Amino acid sequence: AQSVTQPDIHITVSEGASLELRCNYSYGATPYLFWYVQSPGQGLQLLLKYFSGDTLVQGIKGFEAEFKRSQSSFNLRKPSVHWSDAAEYFCAVGGTGNQFYFGTGTSLTVIP
Amino acid sequence: EAGVTQSPTHLIKTRGQQATLRCSPISGHTSVYWYQQALGLGLQFLLWYDEGEERNRGNFPPRFSGRQFPNYSSELNVNALELEDSALYLCASSFTRTQGSAFFGQGTRLTVV
Numbered sequence: 284a285q286s287v288t289q290p291d292i293h294i295t296v297s298e299g300a301s302l303e304l305r306c307n308y309s310y311g312a313t314p315y316l317f318w319y320v321q322s323p324g325q326g327l328q329l330l331l332k333y334f335s336g337d338t339l340v341q342g343i344k345g346f347e348a349e350f351k352r353s354q355s356s357f358n359l360r361k362p363s364v365h366w367s368d369a370a371e372y373f374c375a376v377g378g379t380g381n382q383f384y385f386g387t388g389t390s391l392t393v394i395p
Numbered sequence: 396e397a398g399v400t401q402s403p404t405h406l407i408k409t410r411g412q413q414a415t416l417r418c419s420p421i422s423g424h425t426s427v428y429w430y431q432q433a434l435g436l437g438l439q440f441l442l443w444y445d446e447g448e449e450r451n452r453g454n455f456p457p458r459f460s461g462r463q464f465p466n467y468s469s470e471l472n473v474n475a476l477e478l479e480d481s482a483l484y485l486c487a488s489s490f491t492r493t494q495g496s497a498f499f500g501q502g503t504r505l506t507v508v
Contacts, residue, residue, distance in 0.1 A: 319499075325501060325502075326399075326485055326499040326500050326501040326502050327485065327487075327499040328499075329498070373437075373438065375438075382428060382440055382443050382451060383428075383430075383438075383440065383487075383497065384440065385430075385437055385438035385439075386437065387436075387437035388437055388438075
């Protein structure tokens, strides 16, 4: 069965510091992997996605993620965090069609 | 181009009542997905409609139902509301055969009192 685990419920980083959000997945075949961001009271915005090919994926807002099949991981990174990055981040694996299985999310707080 | 639109933005209902949530997909998208985002439970897949048919449903009781209209818009109906149905309900739409093309609406906040 498909599942996604985000081990960190909440992370706090200083503005300008680097960021890494962890995501582990369970999926029977080659996974389609996604990272979404949700600002308070808003819907989900796609940051990046991985289907195949280069395992390092570049997304919007300076985010990137690396697919590691051996570790069943798809961690999200950003070299320098901005205050506007404070939000909830969701990792997801794509199932049949575009049905997604989401992790429970990581809440990011950015301190000045 | 308009994104996925959901209405109403907020909905307050009494326990035992019925709630109807609406979703208009992006033009050209034929698939609509519904998700429930309850506090502490993350995003749970509810329903998938494509070409007017229900293609799959998540682990929710039958009082959660819906339909998709010929113009591909969709309704989610929740009967016999319970307090734990209070959540943000998100709709997404996509081209059926293009993986990873799903776009999400802003959601409907349902509060059951």
